[in-house]
Amino acid sequence: MSEHLPILIVVVPLSAALVVPLLGRRSSTAAHAVTLATLAATLVAASVALTRVLRTADGVWQYELGGWAPPWGIEYVLDPLSGGMSVLVASLALAAAIYAGPYLRTSGPDRIGLFDSLYLLLVAGLLGIVATGDLFNLYVFLEISSIAAYALLATGGDRAAVATFRYLLVGTVAASCYLLGIGYLYALTGTLNMTDLSARLAAADQPTATAVGVGLIVIGLAIKAAVFPFHGWLPDAYTYAPPPVTGFVAAVMTKVSAYALYRVLYFVLGAEPAAASALVFLGWAGVAAIVAGSWLALAQSDVRRMLAYSSVGQMGYIIFGFSLGSPIAIVGALFHVLNHALMKGCLFLVTGGIRWRTGLSSVAGFAGVGRRLPLSATAFAVAAVSMVGLPPTAGFFSKWYLLLGAFEAEAWLGVAALVGSSWLSAIYFFRVLERLFLGADESRPAPERRDLPFGMLAPALVLALVVLLLGLFHQPVVTHLLERALPPTVS
Amino acid sequence: MIDSLDASTVQYLQAAALLLVGLYGIIARSHLLRKLMAMNILQVAVIVFFIALSTKFGATVPVVPAAATAGPIDPAAYVNPLPHALMLTAIVVSVSTTGVALALLIRIRRRFGTLNEPALLDRLRE
Numbered sequence: 001m002s003e004h005l006p007i008l009i010v011v012v013p014l015s016a017a018l019v020v021p022l023l024g025r026r027s028s029t030a031a032h033a034v035t036l037a038t039l040a041a042t043l044v045a046a047s048v049a050l051t052r053v054l055r056t057a058d059g060v061w062q063y064e065l066g067g068w069a070p071p072w073g074i075e076y077v078l079d080p081l082s083g084g085m086s087v088l089v090a091s092l093a094l095a096a097a098i099y100a101g102p103y104l105r106t107s108g109p110d111r112i113g114l115f116d117s118l119y120l121l122l123v124a125g126l127l128g129i130v131a132t133g134d135l136f137n138l139y140v141f142l143e144i145s146s147i148a149a150y151a152l153l154a155t156g157g158d159r160a161a162v163a164t165f166r167y168l169l170v171g172t173v174a175a176s177c178y179l180l181g182i183g184y185l186y187a188l189t190g191t192l193n194m195t196d197l198s199a200r201l202a203a204a205d206q207p208t209a210t211a212v213g214v215g216l217i218v219i220g221l222a223i224k225a226a227v228f229p230f231h232g233w234l235p236d237a238y239t240y241a242p243p244p245v246t247g248f249v250a251a252v253m254t255k256v257s258a259y260a261l262y263r264v265l266y267f268v269l270g271a272e273p274a275a276a277s278a279l280v281f282l283g284w285a286g287v288a289a290i291v292a293g294s295w296l297a298l299a300q301s302d303v304r305r306m307l308a309y310s311s312v313g314q315m316g317y318i319i320f321g322f323s324l325g326s327p328i329a330i331v332g333a334l335f336h337v338l339n340h341a342l343m344k345g346c347l348f349l350v351t352g353g354i355r356w357r358t359g360l361s362s363v364a365g366f367a368g369v370g371r372r373l374p375l376s377a378t379a380f381a382v383a384a385v386s387m388v389g390l391p392p393t394a395g396f397f398s399k400w401y402l403l404l405g406a407f408e409a410e411a412w413l414g415v416a417a418l419v420g421s422s423w424l425s426a427i428y429f430f431r432v433l434e435r436l437f438l439g440a441d442e443s444r445p446a447p448e449r450r451d452l453p454f455g456m457l458a459p460a461l462v463l464a465l466v467v468l469l470l471g472l473f474h475q476p477v478v479t480h481l482l483e484r485a486l487p488p489t490v491s
Numbered sequence: 492m493i494d495s496l497d498a499s500t501v502q503y504l505q506a507a508a509l510l511l512v513g514l515y516g517i518i519a520r521s522h523l524l525r526k527l528m529a530m531n532i533l534q535v536a537v538i539v540f541f542i543a544l545s546t547k548f549g550a551t552v553p554v555v556p557a558a559a560t561a562g563p564i565d566p567a568a569y570v571n572p573l574p575h576a577l578m579l580t581a582i583v584v585s586v587s588t589t590g591v592a593l594a595l596l597i598r599i600r601r602r603f604g605t606l607n608e609p610a611l612l613d614r615l616r617e
Contacts, residue, residue, distance in 0.1 A: 143584045143587075143588070147587050147591055150592075158599070161595050162599055162611065164595060165523060165595045168591065172534070173533065175584075176534055176537050179537050180537050180540060183537070183540055186544070186574075
């Protein structure tokens, strides 16, 4: 059984997605219990696989799907990078699913089965993107996760339907660009396997066609990762979606696309001059994203929208770190992938919970809410402090590595953007925290003090706790996981 | 000019033309259903591109009769089946995306009474 772990990570949630809607017709409680059990099993499988990968010397676990040897068959590759990403995706999936329980019971218990089915498909798609070693298989999983995400995001109401339709158009253009780019690379090499393609592309010696293919792939994945200036779909889609969906999608979906970008540019096309040019372009896009995202976040009066624009800026951090290409900058970017997933997941879960409990989501409306929901507000505060980048939270250390990388590369504009955006994020987060804890609540009679139900509170608190612990114990994570996730050309 | 255009170049030009038509439609059309149709044209462009990749002139379907397997097989005599297989998957993806998109459009139309983008934006601002 254990030798099949790389495929089980994907197949377990995928098959549960088929069972859950049928079960949901009988009993929504049973359907949600099965969903939680499935996600817990997926998390265990991903963790076991990761520890096994980390124990081996070369740190690569190749799995031949259906016994077909690559490059003819599809290959799944778990290394410290994809193994770590799959644990991250699986744990946030479980956290958001636990949170979804109480939310769904109040908003529409008869639809829990359908919601959970789509949610499991989304998780399976994201895990597939992470685990696969085949470019076309990656496209299929990209679309599985996207289609499930469209359906889930649209459950947030009528405005969500309009926002999601736009996302669907943009997302499909992105996927088509990516597919066309693969077509170019396939035409040059006759293979879709990442390792095999990497070796054959150098021999093909067709710089123009390679550049077109790489350009199309990079544009496609950059749109999916909401890299500035391709971020237009993101703010509306995140703002109007139901809280458990935003909590999960905002936390991991753009990061998984950023992972795909990193994997393709460094591991598959590491030796290509076209990839180097693409990284230069992405570096500038990243710096622009950091500035624009933080600036736009400052201008928002709705907390959800503010968080969405802050995500645009944070994706800029990650992409900028990847583009610098030095070990320390890439470690910073990878660490920020991990941190931002935890922090943004926590922030969106709490914001959604506050809106669910009080109906408020504007910065002004948050006045005094910290006294009504003290524990949720504390989780929000920890994640917000980490977003700003104050020690000892995890956010400080990833920004520190990024800053060191930028200094090392003498990218002064990047240094200025990193420092400036930290100031801006301090302003927009402390503005919310000030309202949350010190603002006076004028409503009469004074609303009772009642925190979120345990199922919604616990995931947010755990994420906040992990943010703190990750900050205190960042050294082992960096040396045992992140430094082993560097591409061979860099380390 | 015409002499230098062989059939496969025509196929690539066709794919490029469809791609541009699709992109133009998504950007320039104001009716959401027309945008969706343009999106489908864009997806077809990619499919045409892949099929053009697999084409070989004078080649036949990649089915080798049992009697012919004795000797060496000439790859030039058979069309590459892999892009076709890939595009079957791409078509499934395209159909699913269109399905979700149509469901969204039905909901938007029911709630806002229009699929025309300027009118829809006016309703959203209310």
